[in-house]
Amino acid sequence: MKAFLSHPVVIIGARLLLGSVFISSGILKITQMEGFAISIVNYKLLSGSAVALLAMILPWLEVLCGASILLGLYYRGSTLLVFLMMILFTGAVLSAVLRGLDISCGCFTQDPAVGKVGWMKIMENLGLIIASSILLINSSANWSYALVTKSLPPQKDHNSTEDPS
Amino acid sequence: MTENNKSMIRESVLLLLLSTVIGLGYAASSGQWLLSHTGDSERSSSPTSSFISLEDAAFLHKKGLAIFIDARHEYDFRQGHIPGAINIPLSEFETDTTLIESLPRNKTVVTYCDGQECNSSVALAQMLLASGFTNVNIFFGGWNEWKSAHAEIEEAHQ
Known part of the structure; x- marks a missing residue:
């Protein structure tokens, strides 16, 4: 299992998935910032200036983290942030579902016509949490800018045996 | 560590x-700055609407710095509204422009509806911006938040 989770193909797959999801989600929020603020308010977890600050900053954090994961730049920091964001997003959706709120997710579109959040969204998020966990437990990844700058150790070949020493 | x-x-x-x-x-x-600038009537960025809190709305109301526009239906408005607010139901915005045309475009405006469950205040704010108003604020907590905060309530004139 550990060998599978640290397989280069699994890691690059998780990077492509999370990178593309976070970049596209962030860009869509940047283009509909006011709508995103309304989506945050609808969760009834934050209000006032906290909503405004989150609506202005979070989309850019998503874009930067998505790009960092794809490029392998600030790789470990971005994987930690993506993991934490996914936990927070899932917690918010879960609380909305448990409170019976009739709201849309606000994840990729701010159009309320997309329907209310539900267990399907939580399952999708769990998949992304697993993908981010895979990146978090593997401290390095091939095809990373960080490897060029030597700020990450090279990824071990999953087929190689452990050094007995 | x-x-x-x-x-x-x-x-x-x-x-x-x-x-x-x-x-x-x-x-x-x-021009998408979402934090309100309470009392800053000289804000000069490109026209955009801001979400304001109950405290900001109460400040603008107390100082008389803004026109409050209630976007709810006339029936709800008659049940009670923020003192001094005028009623422009969203559905009547385009059919009856008399009231809107009489308002100065550079005046600070605050729109509101019931509260966080409704979006009429946001839609009305967008319509006001499109009509040339330059300083439009949305009190998203709306009538419910104002009422529950025991703010001053004006019963409608019959």
Whole structure:
């Protein structure tokens, strides 16, 4: 299992998935910032200036983290942030579902016509949490800018045996 | 804490700071600044609406710095509204423009509806911006928040 989770193909797959999801989600929020603020308010977890600050900053954090994961730049920091964001997003959706709120997710579109959040969204998020966990437990990844700058150790070949020493 | 973990946290903080700088800079430069500037009637950025809190709405109301526009139906308005507010139901915005045309376009305006469950205040704010108003604020907590805060209530004139 550990060998599978640290397989280069699994890691690059998780990077492509999370990178593309976070970049596209962030860009869509940047283009509909006011709508995103309304989506945050609808969760009834934050209000006032906290909503405004989150609506202005979070989309850019998503874009930067998505790009960092794809490029392998600030790789470990971005994987930690993506993991934490996914936990927070899932917690918010879960609380909305448990409170019976009739709201849309606000994840990729701010159009309320997309329907209310539900267990399907939580399952999708769990998949992304697993993908981010895979990146978090593997401290390095091939095809990373960080490897060029030597700020990450090279990824071990999953087929190689452990050094007995 | 290992050096590996320290480096991870350092990178996270750097990304957070970078996002904050870019996010706030972009919002300010693109006219999408969402934080309210209470009492700043001379705001000169490109026309956009801001969400304001109960405290900000109460401040603007107390000082008489803004026109409050109630976007709810006339029936709800008659049951009670923010003192001094005028009623422009969303559905009547385009059919009856008399009231809107009489208002100065540079005056600070605050729109509201029932509360967080309705979006009429946001839609009305967008219509006001399209009509040439330059300083439009949305009190998203709306009538419910105003009422539950035991703010001054004006019963409608029959």
